[in-house]
Amino acid sequence: MARSNASSVPTVRDVAALAGVSPMTVSRTMSGGLNVRPEVQERVREAVEKLGYRPNQSARNTRLSKPTGLIGVAVTNLGNPYYGQFALGVEDVAAAHGRHIVVGNSGEDPGREGSLLADFAARQLEGVILVPAGKGGNPLGPRQLGGVPLVLATRTVEGVECDAVLVDDANGAAAGTAALLADGHRRIAFLGDVAGISTAQSRFDGFTQALAGAGISLDPDYLVVVRETDAAACAVRRLLAGPNPPTAFFSANNRTTVGALRAICEWRDGVPQRPARQPVPALASFDDVELADLLGIPLTVMSHDARALGAAAARLLFDRLDGTTAPAEASPAPRLVLMPVTVRRY
Amino acid sequence: MARSNASSVPTVRDVAALAGVSPMTVSRTMSGGLNVRPEVQERVREAVEKLGYRPNQSARNTRLSKPTGLIGVAVTNLGNPYYGQFALGVEDVAAAHGRHIVVGNSGEDPGREGSLLADFAARQLEGVILVPAGKGGNPLGPRQLGGVPLVLATRTVEGVECDAVLVDDANGAAAGTAALLADGHRRIAFLGDVAGISTAQSRFDGFTQALAGAGISLDPDYLVVVRETDAAACAVRRLLAGPNPPTAFFSANNRTTVGALRAICEWRDGVPQRPARQPVPALASFDDVELADLLGIPLTVMSHDARALGAAAARLLFDRLDGTTAPAEASPAPRLVLMPVTVRRY
DNA sequence: CTGGCACTTGGTAACGTTGACACAGCCTGG
DNA sequence: CCAGGCTGTGTCAACGTTACCAAGTGCCAG
Numbered sequence: 001m002a003r004s005n006a007s008s009v010p011t012v013r014d015v016a017a018l019a020g021v022s023p024m025t026v027s028r029t030m031s032g033g034l035n036v037r038p039e040v041q042e043r044v045r046e047a048v049e050k051l052g053y054r055p056n057q058s059a060r061n062t063r064l065s066k067p068t069g070l071i072g073v074a075v076t077n078l079g080n081p082y083y084g085q086f087a088l089g090v091e092d093v094a095a096a097h098g099r100h101i102v103v104g105n106s107g108e109d110p111g112r113e114g115s116l117l118a119d120f121a122a123r124q125l126e127g128v129i130l131v132p133a134g135k136g137g138n139p140l141g142p143r144q145l146g147g148v149p150l151v152l153a154t155r156t157v158e159g160v161e162c163d164a165v166l167v168d169d170a171n172g173a174a175a176g177t178a179a180l181l182a183d184g185h186r187r188i189a190f191l192g193d194v195a196g197i198s199t200a201q202s203r204f205d206g207f208t209q210a211l212a213g214a215g216i217s218l219d220p221d222y223l224v225v226v227r228e229t230d231a232a233a234c235a236v237r238r239l240l241a242g243p244n245p246p247t248a249f250f251s252a253n254n255r256t257t258v259g260a261l262r263a264i265c266e267w268r269d270g271v272p273q274r275p276a277r278q279p280v281p282a283l284a285s286f287d288d289v290e291l292a293d294l295l296g297i298p299l300t301v302m303s304h305d306a307r308a309l310g311a312a313a314a315r316l317l318f319d320r321l322d323g324t325t326a327p328a329e330a331s332p333a334p335r336l337v338l339m340p341v342t343v344r345r346y
Numbered sequence: 347m348a349r350s351n352a353s354s355v356p357t358v359r360d361v362a363a364l365a366g367v368s369p370m371t372v373s374r375t376m377s378g379g380l381n382v383r384p385e386v387q388e389r390v391r392e393a394v395e396k397l398g399y400r401p402n403q404s405a406r407n408t409r410l411s412k413p414t415g416l417i418g419v420a421v422t423n424l425g426n427p428y429y430g431q432f433a434l435g436v437e438d439v440a441a442a443h444g445r446h447i448v449v450g451n452s453g454e455d456p457g458r459e460g461s462l463l464a465d466f467a468a469r470q471l472e473g474v475i476l477v478p479a480g481k482g483g484n485p486l487g488p489r490q491l492g493g494v495p496l497v498l499a500t501r502t503v504e505g506v507e508c509d510a511v512l513v514d515d516a517n518g519a520a521a522g523t524a525a526l527l528a529d530g531h532r533r534i535a536f537l538g539d540v541a542g543i544s545t546a547q548s549r550f551d552g553f554t555q556a557l558a559g560a561g562i563s564l565d566p567d568y569l570v571v572v573r574e575t576d577a578a579a580c581a582v583r584r585l586l587a588g589p590n591p592p593t594a595f596f597s598a599n600n601r602t603t604v605g606a607l608r609a610i611c612e613w614r615d616g617v618p619q620r621p622a623r624q625p626v627p628a629l630a631s632f633d634d635v636e637l638a639d640l641l642g643i644p645l646t647v648m649s650h651d652a653r654a655l656g657a658a659a660a661r662l663l664f665d666r667l668d669g670t671t672a673p674a675e676a677s678p679a680p681r682l683v684l685m686p687v688t689v690r691r692y
Numbered sequence: 693c694t695g696g697c698a699c700t701t702g703g704t705a706a707c708g709t710t711g712a713c714a715c716a717g718c719c720t721g722g
Numbered sequence: 723c724c725a726g727g728c729t730g731t732g733t734c735a736a737c738g739t740t741a742c743c744a745a746g747t748g749c750c751a752g
Contacts, residue, residue: 084425
């Protein structure tokens with residue numbers, strides 16, 4: 001009566017005792033029942049039911065051989081719908097490989113990202129898909145994960161060698177900018193980050209290169225470094241009210257797009273006496289925003305499929321995990337997948 | 347040389363050997379270094395660094411005493427921005443209690459929900475916050491979780507006795523409907539689910555009760571059971587093109603709202619020759635949708651703060667986990683928190 | 693000088709589970 | 723009738739970590 005059913009969680013031993021068999025038979029029954037007589041299995045199952053026994057995964061994993069069946073997904077902002085879709089894409093593929101996903105949030109903070117990854121590794125996750133926070137100097141260490149396969153998604157990090165799925169940011173941004181230029185826009189303001197995050201940098205590069213191709217250099221007043229919705233709205237309001245308002249805006253991510261749309265709508269609807277020669281400014285947006293196409297604002301959307309991107313990242317990961325690649329040092333060259341960007345006009 | 351550094355993950359033993367101490371000293375150093383000489387700690391830390399050692403959480407958890415520090419969050423649709431905000435709210439509170447969150451997705455499927463919960467329990471999570479999938483007959487068992495504290499959020503399930511945070515759905519829906527009625531609308535169509543999910547049921551009840559209070563009975567043609575965005579858009583298109591179009595729509599969730607908005611905008615913009623006596627239909631929407639207020643459609647939004655709801659659910663959970671309530675049977679009565687619904691007009 | 697205490701360190705066992713092996717009983721083919 | 727295989731079951735040990743206790747060291751008070 002030492003340590004058996006003291007109201008704590010039941011173990012194999014408790015079940016074994018109740019069913020009158022050895023713990024090993026319980027274990028075998030729980031994992032398929034190979035070489036266990038059906039009637040004994042029945043007895044074991046009854047005991048399991050009666051005690052409410054659940055195998056302890058932690059203990060299982062100690063036996064080192066069996067993997068955990070978990071894939072980590074670390075994103076920078078759980079509140080951004082983009083990452084919800086992204087996680088769904090990872091999950092689609094993970095489920096097809098019999099794995100579950102664990103979603104963690106770094107909140108764009110390299111410190112939290114680091115501890116999140118460390119935690120993932122410590123919990124023996126089989127692989128991690130990371131949207132790096134960038135910004136901080138932390139290059140997430142040479143292999144902070146201690147051997148756990150890592151795939152970067154959406155953004156990359158200088159000096160980290162691993163598989164990655166990125167968006168064709170520079171070309172997409174250039175194409176979107178070209179569309180604005182083709183419409184005759186010459187005074188175009190940029191909203192977004194310009195450094196720290198690879199994505200932001202590439203989009204800015206694509207934007208300025210397209211401008212340069214048209215012989216236009218970016219007016220410093222038109223370069224607005226913002227990351228949040230409200231800040232973007234304020235900036236757009238300020239520019240539109242200023243002496244030399246741009247005729248178009250380039251928004252580098254979906255958060256700034258929402259702010260820009262809000263400010264432009266305000267300006268359009270709230271200033272009925274605006275001079276007729278000043279039409280509603282156009283907006284080119286990187287990433288789509290639900291309902292944006294219905295606002296009646298000249299809109300150019302450079303978008304990609306977040307769910308497909310997540311799925312692609314997961315496929316890279318499972319190529320390494322379950323792939324038929326040579327078992328010894330199966331990771332010779334980091335692979336890079338570029339998701340195409342489509343440009344749509346509204 | 348039996349099993350030491352065979353390129354596999356290093357263990358306490360490897361570190362101990364390299365540092366010339368016992369595994370116990372390594373363990374002590376890793377957990378605060380109480381009663382370990384500073385110079386020895388330094389040596390251990392060097393060895394840890396050199397080998398890239400990470401304590402194995404699974405093995406730690408086997409020692410039963412230490413909890414895992416993980417809180418499970420199971421939602422029905424990761425792709426819905428609502429649940430992103432919700433998860434952020436849970437995380438806010440969890441972080442304040444030194445825990446991490448694990449987000450899982452049931453995809454509105456009771457089967458997946460069940461296996462998700464079982465998995466959470468098997469991995470020794472300390473508590474679970476669940477948005478139940480409803481629909482299926484599965485009442486998630488008496489205590490499928492085997493003692494792991496459970497909090498329901500957003501929706502409830504018949505016959506399950508545990509803490510829950512719900513939205514004041516019925517009153518909110520009634521208030522929103524009253525606003526439509528006050529504007530003179532009499533022909534109001536309902537878009538949404540009516541059964542299976544407690545939330546949908548309550549919102550429908552609030553809607554019909556408000557109608558009944560005004561002496562209106564719901565035209566069966568105006569009751570549209572839809573769950574997805576596209577289906578809602580189709581239904582609205584059909585009703586608006588029909589012989590007896592409603593003058594207003596009540597949309598029971600943010601997915602159907604997006605569809606309704608799309609269809610109404612199409613109708614408004616695509617039918618310029620529409621008779622002047624048929625104004626743009628109004629929409630009352632349960633849950634907010636970004637940018638919806640800018641569309642120029644008469645809009646009534648019944649919304650609540652998803653992040654606050656998640657935080658409230660987490661607080662209920664941590665009351666049970668860390669609370670100063672009596673340790674023995676600390677769960678006498680299930681508690682219910684109702685989140686208020688605000689009605690805004692645009 | 694000695695007894696006791698505080699501080700360090702190591703050995704042993706245990707957490708819950710399962711792989712490897714052992715063994716008993718039965719069946720089949722020679 | 724027996725060798726060899728297959729089936730069903732149990733025993734043992736190990737996974738990586740840490741709680742517990744014992745033992746060793748040094749220091750100070752008596």
